[in-house]
Amino acid sequence: MSSVNPPARFSAEFDANSQEFSLAGVVRPRSADEIATSISTLKEAIEEVRGVLYINVKRLIQMNNTAFHAFVRVVLDACRARSDLRFVIITSSVVGWTTRMFAHLNKLDPQITVEVYDSKFYPGQNFVENTSFIPILRTQTKMTWRHERAILPRHGMRPGIVMADICCGIGDFAVLVQKDFQPARIVALDHSRASLAYARDVAAGFGISGIEYTYGDASEMLLEGNQFDLVTCRHSLQIFNRPDVLLGELYRICKPGGRVYVTNEKNSHCLGEPRSQSIQWTYNEVAKLFSHFEMDVELGPKSRRYLADAGFEDIIVESFMVTNLDGDPRDFADVIMAWEDVYAGEMAVKRGDSAEFIQRFRQGFQDHIFAALHPKGYAGWPIWVASGRKPL
Missing domain, CATH: 3.40.50.150 (Vaccinia Virus protein VP39)
Structure with a gap:
């Protein structure tokens, strides 16, 4: 597993075993350059996986538009370059804004789906x-x-x-x-x-x-x-x-x-x-x-x-x-x-x-x-x- 933490209170990790890229904490860069290492980690994950890449934002407390557009651009470019790859973005109802923010991506590209994690985790x-x-x-x-x-x-x-x-x-x-x-x-x-x-x-x-x-x-x-x-x-x-x-x-x-x-x-x-x-x-x-x-x-x-x-x-x-x-x-x-x-x-x-x-x-x-x-x-x-x- 590779891991980076730019800046404080924000982490980006890729777990090759589960094919999951995770974002957590508060990511509010002034420019995309501030999160360049994390963007590189996402690109490396895309290169490595086959089939499905899970993008886990269940612990993403805050994300500004600069960060959102930087990460999304990488995902959309990958969809166009690789028809064999699917993206599943995993949100949580507890952090409701993530579901709202990411939900429209499926309309942009059918290779992207959004799942609300806890709707399946608590069946009863x-x-x-x-x-x-x-x-x-x-x-x-x-x-x-x-x-x-x-x-x-x-x-x-x-x-x-x-x-x-x-x-x-x-x-x-x-x-x-x-x-x-x-x-x-x-x-x-x-x-x-x-x-x-x-x-x-x-x-x-x-x-x-x-x-x-x-x-x-x-x-x-x-x-x-x-x-x-x-x-x-x-x-x-x-x-x-x-x-x-x-x-x-x-x-x-x-x-x-x-x-x-x-x-x-x-x-x-x-x-x-x-x-x-x-x-x-x-x-x-x-x-x-x-x-x-x-x-x-x-x-x-x-x-x-x-x-x-x-x-x-x-x-x-x-x-x-x-x-x-x-x-x-x-x-x-x-x-x-x-x-x-x-x-x-x-x-x-x-x-x-x-x-x-x-x-x-x-x-x-x-x-x-x-x-x-x-x-x-x-x-x-x-x-x-x-x-x-x-x-x-």
């Missing part, structure tokens, strides 16, 4: 970002916090640290951390504008102003590397179709010696009594349903392997069971009811499930609610917690 995001699902997430966090509050110090949480909460959702976890542990700084990032809007309202409701809520793509964060003592990412690896890519970003922004903390589920281990068989059948089917949409709600026990493969050391894994005995059983029932509405509703219909299947699928959720509210019943939802330290 429309389900988990359903605004009707947002309020129940607060109840879920209330139930898990009783356990995590005691667990977090074993995984690197302490007062005064610099912390990032990635895939922060509605921001309630960051609020609870701020109240109970008082980090010096919290950056909370999410890919859902609706969730972030709700998060800011939650923080305001608690009278907390010290959390930096940021819109961003967790798999391509516009955050500098090696800056956080603790990076948390809860219930999120399981809804990405490439959890290894997300973990790579968590690793990058974590300081050497800092820790990354993740929580995930194994939905097939949800349980209840009475009516255990119906409940077990439904949650086995939940796992299959999520798999259909390229999500893995069985990821919990796999966390150790994922962390090890990402390069972490001193990996700690533990689990806890959220139950109907953790406070008000109605809270547990409300969570299951929300799951039923989304999983046996929109998701099952989108998969094309029959009415007969959906009826049986719903019955398991309803039986789980029955177990939670039964005066002698027991209902459980297991969570796996894992963290790893980034080597010094």
Whole structure:
């Protein structure tokens, strides 16, 4: 891989193995001469590749017209010189102006296409970002916090640290951390504008102003590397179709010696009594349903392997069971009811499930609610917690 960095805060790289030329940072030259080395890198990449050259601008924060026209001229000239070569420009919805800026290039030459990266990377995001699902997430966090509050110090949480909460959702976890542990700084990032809007309202409701809520793509964060003592990412690896890519970003922004903390589920281990068989059948089917949409709600026990493969050391894994005995059983029932509405509703219909299947699928959720509210019943939802330290 060759790499150059003209001027500060801007980088241009070519990876021959993936046939990808990447631009990142802020590129605002006064003349094309200032970026001549980067232009040469692009030309060398074009000479070397066969088939498709990917141009990655997912981390391109700013680009002025001088730079845009200089790079585009090279690409258009290459299209005219080589009919065998295609260009795929990869943008991100987080940096929306890049999609708008580059989109018209396909009209100039059909050898150029533009893809919005994260529209493919999050195949299930429309389900988990359903605004009707947002309020129940607060109840879920209330139930898990009783356990995590005691667990977090074993995984690197302490007062005064610099912390990032990635895939922060509605921001309630960051609020609870701020109240109970008082980090010096919290950056909370999410890919859902609706969730972030709700998060800011939650923080305001608690009278907390010290959390930096940021819109961003967790798999391509516009955050500098090696800056956080603790990076948390809860219930999120399981809804990405490439959890290894997300973990790579968590690793990058974590300081050497800092820790990354993740929580995930194994939905097939949800349980209840009475009516255990119906409940077990439904949650086995939940796992299959999520798999259909390229999500893995069985990821919990796999966390150790994922962390090890990402390069972490001193990996700690533990689990806890959220139950109907953790406070008000109605809270547990409300969570299951929300799951039923989304999983046996929109998701099952989108998969094309029959009415007969959906009826049986719903019955398991309803039986789980029955177990939670039964005066002698027991209902459980297991969570796996894992963290790893980034080597010094």
